[in-house]
Amino acid sequence: MPQLTLYRVDGASSLAPHVLLRDLSIPFNVVLMKDGEGGYEAADGSFSNAEYRNRVNANGYVPILQVDDYTISEMPAILSFLATLVPDRQLGGQSLMERIKVLEWLAWSASQVHGLGFMMLLHAERFTKDRDLSPKINERGKQIVEASFAQIEKRLSSHAHPCGEAETVVDFNLLLFWYWGKDAGIANVERYPGFGRLIRGLEERESVRSALSLEGFDLSFPSMV
Numbered sequence: 618m619p620q621l622t623l624y625r626v627d628g629a630s631s632l633a634p635h636v637l638l639r640d641l642s643i644p645f646n647v648v649l650m651k652d653g654e655g656g657y658e659a660a661d662g663s664f665s666n667a668e669y670r671n672r673v674n675a676n677g678y679v680p681i682l683q684v685d686d687y688t689i690s691e692m693p694a695i696l697s698f699l700a701t702l703v704p705d706r707q708l709g710g711q712s713l714m715e716r717i718k719v720l721e722w723l724a725w726s727a728s729q730v731h732g733l734g735f736m737m738l739l740h741a742e743r744f745t746k747d748r749d750l751s752p753k754i755n756e757r758g759k760q761i762v763e764a765s766f767a768q769i770e771k772r773l774s775s776h777a778h779p780c781g782e783a784e785t786v787v788d789f790n791l792l793l794f795w796y797w798g799k800d801a802g803i804a805n806v807e808r809y810p811g812f813g814r815l816i817r818g819l820e821e822r823e824s825v826r827s828a829l830s831l832e833g834f835d836l837s838f839p840s841m842v
């Protein structure tokens with residue numbers, strides 16, 4: 618097993634690989650980061666945002682997965698790599714068409730749901746420097762997230778998992794959207810019962826609950842515990 622280090626921020630998109638690493642029972646180190654001047658920096662003060670951009674990720678983003686001497690950025694790449702570490706779980710898809718379906722969902726999750734919907738809803742400053750325009754951008758982001766949740770719900774009303782009947786890494790990407798959506802008042806079980814069922818199944822696992830608790834997310838199904 619290679620030496621793995623996850624650069625993460627509590628509550629950020631690094632939740633997805635964080636949960637997955639725990640669920641796969643893979644040993645990993647964490648470099649915890651926090652919001653600082655100019656962007657994310659080491660939570661223990663050991664490096665600034667400028668140093669992080671210079672040394673680790675030019676975009677300044679998390680998640681980053683360090684694999685021995687390699688640095689992997691971007692959610693689809695990180696989740697796809699993690700799937701290869703425990704081949705028995707087949708989280709990257711089994712057949713060729715399942716693997717393509719995983720790729721399709723990871724690409725859509727990164728571009729439409731995360732990059733457009735949630736970023737417009739939560740980080741209008743990525744789209745404009747004009748603060749007066751922020752509320753309009755936030756509102757459009759909310760609509761995109763709701764439309765995305767409707768698409769996820771439609772899929773999960775006829776399939777156990779987003780990519781078919783088996784769990785894949787996409788489930789862990791959707792988990793992130795559920796908790797962000799919950800905090801934004803969008804995700805709820807009455808409106809999205811199929812999506813809620815997927816999350817309920819994940820929350821049954823100690824790996825998932827421990828990562829959520831560490832990152833400060835409330836469970837959606839606390840009565841199960």
Ligand SMILES: N[C@@H](CCC(=O)N[C@@H](CS)C(=O)NCC(=O)O)C(=O)O
Binds near residue numbers: 631655692
């Ligand atoms: N395309 C990237 C997006 C990652 C991203 O937007 N990360 C946010 C946290 S959720 C971030 O690091 N923001 C810091 C910043 O914008 O400076 C991916 O798929 O990993």
